[in-house]
Amino acid sequence: MASLPAPERASYLIDLLENHGQGDYIGESINQLEHSLQAAHQAQKSGARPDLILAALFHDIGQIIPLAATKEARMTLKNNSPENVGRVGHETIGAEFLRSLGFGQGVCRLVGSHVNAKRYLTAVNADYLDTLSPASKKSLEFQGGSFKGEELERFKHDPLRDEMVALRLWDDAAKVPDIEAVTPRAREYLDLVVQHLEGEGPDWL
Numbered sequence: 001m002a003s004l005p006a007p008e009r010a011s012y013l014i015d016l017l018e019n020h021g022q023g024d025y026i027g028e029s030i031n032q033l034e035h036s037l038q039a040a041h042q043a044q045k046s047g048a049r050p051d052l053i054l055a056a057l058f059h060d061i062g063q064i065i066p067l068a069a070t071k072e073a074r075m076t077l078k079n080n081s082p083e084n085v086g087r088v089g090h091e092t093i094g095a096e097f098l099r100s101l102g103f104g105q106g107v108c109r110l111v112g113s114h115v116n117a118k119r120y121l122t123a124v125n126a127d128y129l130d131t132l133s134p135a136s137k138k139s140l141e142f143q144g145g146s147f148k149g150e151e152l153e154r155f156k157h158d159p160l161r162d163e164m165v166a167l168r169l170w171d172d173a174a175k176v177p178d179i180e181a182v183t184p185r186a187r188e189y190l191d192l193v194v195q196h197l198e199g200e201g202p203d204w205l
């Protein structure tokens, strides 16, 4: 797949999002595609860098791609995660999948850490937990709960901490029903994906 020209890889990914994102976003009132598009739009409205917008757009790709699409995904299937909290490890599946398509280290790290960012935020901000949706609170239990001790320290000092937190907050805010008409569609990000895959955009890691 990585040997295909960037425009083909970009199209493949946008098609995946559009064709497989119609499924339920577990426990939420919008589907996976709309959730992903709203997260990307949140990033865009914040004036975020292109790589951050792409990380927001694809942060849940590990929930969306058919499980046969990656080796990592097949391994996770064996874990048999409870379907009502989504695929456990979807952030790692997504990061590996994007890496296999040629995405830069920064985007892959952000996608791979969006669950950890929730574990961090619930540890350092008591009010944050109250802002989470019931489904997100429930999945936190299966994701290891709030960070403590060494894990917390490591996240706190990660050079990408602020970007990871920003992505998490866009993710949390991307659950609004019935705003399709004002949310840019997946194809509008196609050029951005191509530019990234062609190495034209900055990757900060």
Ligand SMILES: [Fe+2]
Binding pocket: 035, 059, 060, 171
């Ligand atoms: Fe999400």
